[in-house]
Amino acid sequence: MEASSIYCEEFLTRHIGPNALDQQKMLQELGHSDLAEFIAKVIPSEILEKKSIDTKLPWGCSETEALEELNEIANKNILKRSLIGLGYYGTATPSLIKRQILENPSWYTAYTPYQAEISQGRLEALFNFQTLISELTGLPIANASLLDEGTAAAEAMTVSLSACKKQNAKHYLVDREVFPQTLSILQTRAKPLGIKIEIDDPKKFIFDESVFGVLLQLPGKNGEIWNPVQIIKKAHTVNAIATVAIDPLAQILLAPIGKLDADIAIGSVQRLGIPIAFGGPHAAFFATKEKFKRQVPGRLVGKSIDTEGNTALRLALQTREQHIRRDKATSNICTAQVLLAIMASFFAIHHGPEGLKAIAERIINLRRKFEIGLKKLDYKVQDINRFDSIDVICSHAPEVHKEALSKGFNLRILPLGAREESAQGFGISFDELSNEREVKLLLEILADVNKKPIPDLHEFKISLAEELDGLPLRKEPWLEQAVFNLYRSETELLRYMQQLVTKDFSLVHGMIPLGSCTMKLNACSELSPISWATFSSIHPFTPSYQTLGYQKMISDLEDWLGYLTGFSGISLQPNAGSQGEFAGLLIIRSWHNSCGEEHRNICLIPTSAHGTNPASAVMAGMKVVPIQCDENGNIDINDLQNKAKLYSSKLAALMVTYPSTHGVFEVQIRKICNIIHTHGGQVYLDGANLNAQVGLCKPGKYGADVCHLNLHKTFCIPHGGGGPGVGPIGVAQHLVPYLPSHPLSKNSQKESIGAISAAPWGSAGILPISWMYLRMMGYKGLQKASSIALLSANYVARKLNPYYPVLFTGAHHLVAHECILDLRELKRSTGVEVDDIAKRLMDYGFHAPTISWPVAGTLMIEPTESESLNELDRFCDAMIAIRKEIQAIEDGRSDTQNNPLKHAPHTLTAITSEEWDRPYSRREGAFPFEIQLKNKFWPAVSRINNAYGDRNLVCTCSSMEELS
Incomplete structure (x- = not known):
């Protein structure tokens, strides 16, 4: 046997549970003597791939070989200090949080806490997160995180539309200083719903009865902070919903936006100890007033009691609402960024309110000192209130960027999207990693470009009161809850973390046999690269020549996933399966529109489908028509044919899960696809069950036009207690031009549906996990994994x-x-x-x-x-x-x-x-x-009374006074 084959088997036998002897026992139990013969009985012959080896995927290899190869790829990324900002900032992840949360399988291999009695640790950590956000924003209801800031803003827009309750109000006013990625996502979401987005200076907004909501950004992309009270009041005069996107560190110093009567606050907690990681994963937040609590998207942790009368936590109100409300659901979001939200909550516990305030004050002081230096060097700077960022327009901007790059800095290129050589200005955003030495070095660069002496700033004393003069400031104490004040020493915080871990069941303890959720091994060798600085420290808007390592890894994944699924194009941008669904359906609609068939808006969906399917279809502007299932759980072919014929002229798509939601390979899948194509529709295949297919059959070959893949299921990214995830899509050749794009990407196609996630490649920071899995397994290993998954289930x-x-x-x-x-x-x-x-x-x-x-x-x-x-x-x-x-x-x-x-x-x-x-x-x-x-694993609480918790909703921690 060749060495490479031995190495492949070395990892393969660790990933696959049953050994060769066990596999034979299982086959015998099922009455089969051979694995290949068994697979031929399970999978319909007309879709079963006949090849067993393919050179388009690399041979499997050992963990050591894969890590060495990926390290070579990672080293192609050029590490520079990125001060680009725009929602992504340098941050220091405390070592305790990195080691005990991010890299701890007790946290990252747990499932979504639907079984609350054995999820009390994660639920408490999320309860802390909600408390942090509620205290930060001054709003009473905060959810347990969303996918990123851009999608949180889009959720706020759709919540505003439903909550406003004004007929024919379709105008949404957006601050011109909103981050470009947020604006792009808003535009993508707005189009299928007929929402008209108007972008302007908030002082020029025109409020009338056509306006249902407004989005403000504080601070804006140029760092400006201002008092939004008057704009919020004007919005309320026409019953419009006011949403403010806030920076969490700036909000520490400014009056809570909820106290200024904002209806919704959204943002990202990336600044709270989460690595930049090329744009994600990062937890977003969504906070709102009490009256909108039933419209809150995503998950909400609430307090209840168990049968013994003890306090217990569980998911409240809208938990899994898509399965209940389906096409009437207010959102298709069914996941979150739990692991990242937990990290952020522990970051706040680690620093406490005073520590967080010190970080914010240091940033604003360094920015102010730099601004004084700029003026001394004769750079023209607009006199406005700022937090962390400053924009400068100057004639020698290209030289500034060139010199900064030579000294190891990436600055914001103005205008956004321009190249260094054509820049008309530069912008700088300071962050938690900034210090006096960095300010001095930046001023030296600017002095050298401007041929001026380096300014001496030692005599300047910065007054925070003067910096924030005229702005509403935070005056009352905050984060007074015990959890944010008790654990100052590392010993105490470590023990608190461990106390929560002991309340949670994860793959560390035993099998999690959840149907449709694929709780498989998340190997340590797959996880370790996400902590490498060459992956975790790269800004998503870094110049492309500095990200060749990411580009290579992403290109590999696109090629490998495309081959495994039989699709011509792959987009890794969607950062959840629900977002993949939405993207895929938008692509189908865009293709129909390009063919002059804008009227095609009917989406056929089996009654057995995952609840996000109909919710996504409605978001994409489609009308859902249910298809019945027969007594065997298969799609009722007669009902499908009749409805495809009935809606033939308007048929846009069929959404089908394969193998079916009922856990079987429907033998008529090719016929099902042909029926839809005959009537001019496209076939969207929900890839939740792809773990039964990889290496065995290819959706793109048996009739699907679009398919989303769950990398957090089939391709080993762990569930993290309810997120992060990645939900890329594969599309047939004719749909490739419509794949998601990004406003700051140089390679976007004009036919693209636009941005789906905030970062160009979504949650790129966890893509090394799937790359490692695919590289170590190889084609034969993946084929074996799917085969054993089928064998184990049977x-x-x-x-x-x-x-x-x-x-x-x-x-x-x-x-x-x-x-x-x-x-x-x-x-x-x-x-x-x-x-x-x-x-x-x-x-x-x-x-x-x-x-x-x-x-x-x-x-x-x-x-x-x-x-x-x-x-x-x-x-x-x-x-x-x-x-x-x-x-x-x-x-x-x-x-x-x-x-x-x-x-x-x-x-x-x-x-x-x-x-x-x-x-x-x-x-x-x-x-x-x-x-x-x-x-023995002990459940932390006895059976929980869910109804009590919904009747008496409590979703934040008690204050010290309430506890005393």
């Missing part, structure tokens, strides 16, 4: 079917990479709910599968290829043991209410209490498996 289905009927199967009675267990009859016969089983699994040491979706009263299980046979058996044993507990209820040996399932999960407090009035033993309740006596 093994679990076969083992559990005698106890819980598998609801849907495909040809040969096999499932795809996930299976659905039908529990509805058990509810009818015993009163046991699907939630009871989900909570009881916690006692057995497991996270629950996906509950009641896509069919109410069911469990959807996806084991992935990374779980060992031993873990699969342990899970099956737990499910079988729970079935026996249900049997005891059926037989009358166990009470219908006072039983282990209804009381699950069992906490340490409950088990060790002096009183025990239950008819089963403490050991039976808490230690159903013998091995748990030595290794």
Whole structure:
């Protein structure tokens, strides 16, 4: 065997759980002798790829080889000190946060906290984040983060449109100093909804009944800060919603925008300890008034109580609203930037209110000192209030940029989007990393260009009061909650972090068998490069010749993903699956428009589809028409044909998930695609289930025109407790010109739909994870991973079917990479709910599968290829043991209410209490498996009362006074 093959196997055997002997046992259980023969039974022959080897993807390699190769690529990036600003700034991530949060699998391998009883650590950290944002903005309701500042602004615009409640009000007023990427996203979102964006100086805004909202930027892209009170008042005179995009460090010094009567505040917490990372991932925030709490997009953590009366946290109000409201949902956002929001919350805890204020004051002092120096050097500077940034227009700007580059600085090129040699000015934004030495060096550069002596600034004393004269300032104490004031020493903060970690279930503890969520191995070798400075310190608007490493890595990913899916073009810009959906549908609409068929706006969507599908379609300006599913979970072909024919002249697209949401490979997928194409529509394939296909079949070859891929599922970017994610799209050749662009990109095509995310390549900072995975696995390794994912799911289905009927199967009675267990009859016969089983699994040491979706009263299980046979058996044993507990209820040996399932999960407090009035033993309740006596994960709280929390919404921490 060649060395490269040995190295490939070395990583492959670590990624794939079942070894060769285990795989044979699983095949035998299913009645198959060979993996290839088994796959041929699962996947329809007409779409199964016949090739097993392809040279268009590199051979797999060892972790060492991949890291060395990626390091060579990363070193092509040129590290300079970027003072470009525009929403991205240098920041110092405290080592404790970097090591214990960002690089800790207990945090980054956890799933979205839908099972709150075993997610209390993350929920508390997010509760702290919401408190930080509420205190920062002066608004009572803050969500648990959004994707980036640009998309947060777009969400604010659509919330304003729905909340304004004025008929025919379609005008949205936007501050001319808004960041260019934010404006581009607003324009992308506004077009399909018929919103008219007007850009101007806020002092010149004309408010009338056609205006439903306004967006202000404080400070603006030129650093100016001003008093927005009068503009907000004018907006309110016509019942328009006022949104302010704020810089969190500037907001520390200025009066909370909520106190100035702003309705919504949005922004990014990148400045709070999050690396620039070529533009992301960065957590955005969204805060608003109490009256708009039900329109808040994304997730909201709220306080409730458990069955023992203890305080407990859970996701509140609009949790997973897309699955309930579908095309009536107010947003398609179903994810967040949890890991980054948690980092930001700990940054605030680490520094405390005084430390955060000191950072903000130091920045404004350094900017002021630099501004004085500029004037002494005869550079013309506009006299306005500023925070961190300053713009200078001068005739020798190209020389300034050239000299700055030679000394290691990237400055903002004015006008934005120009090249250094044609610059008419320069801009500089100071940040947490700035210091006196940097100011001095910059002034030396400018003095040299201007042939002036270097100014001596030692005698100048900066007065913060003078700098902020005439502006409303923060006067009242803030962040007085205990959590932001108790943990000043690293020892105490480390212990608090660990205290939260112990309340959370992650892949560190056991299998997370969630259907459609693909909780697979996130290898340490894949994660380690994201912390390299050559990736984490690059500004997204850095000149392209300095980012050759990123360009190479991105080009590799585009080529590899394009080949694996069969598509001609890939865009990595969408930073979530929902954003990929929206981008893909916009591309389809744009293509129809270019063909002179603007009237095509009907989107056919199966009733089983993920809730974001119809929500995304509405956002793209489409009308949703549901398609029924048959008794086997497949698309009802007759219904599809009838509706495709009925809406033929207006048909824009079909959105289809493949393998289906019901966990099977529909054998008629080619026919389904052909029906849509016959009637002039396009096929959008939801790639949530791509882990069943990579290396085995290609959506672009069997009929799909567009597909989004979840890199945080199929390609190993970890879920991070609910984000970050990446949702790139692949498109067929005729759709390539319409792929997303960026206002500061030199390569945008005129047909492009515009920007979808704030950064040109979205969450580029985590792309090294997927690059490493693909590079180490190679084509054969990826093919093997998909095959074992299918094998594992069918093994679990076969083992559990005698106890819980598998609801849907495909040809040969096999499932795809996930299976659905039908529990509805058990509810009818015993009163046991699907939630009871989900909570009881916690006692057995497991996270629950996906509950009641896509069919109410069911469990959807996806084991992935990374779980060992031993873990699969342990899970099956737990499910079988729970079935026996249900049997005891059926037989009358166990009470219908006072039983282990209804009381699950069992906490340490409950088990060790002096009183025990239950008819089963403490050991039976808490230690159903013998091995748990030595290794037990304890749920932090007992079952949570969700309804209580919604009736009594509390989404921020109590103040010190309330606690005393």
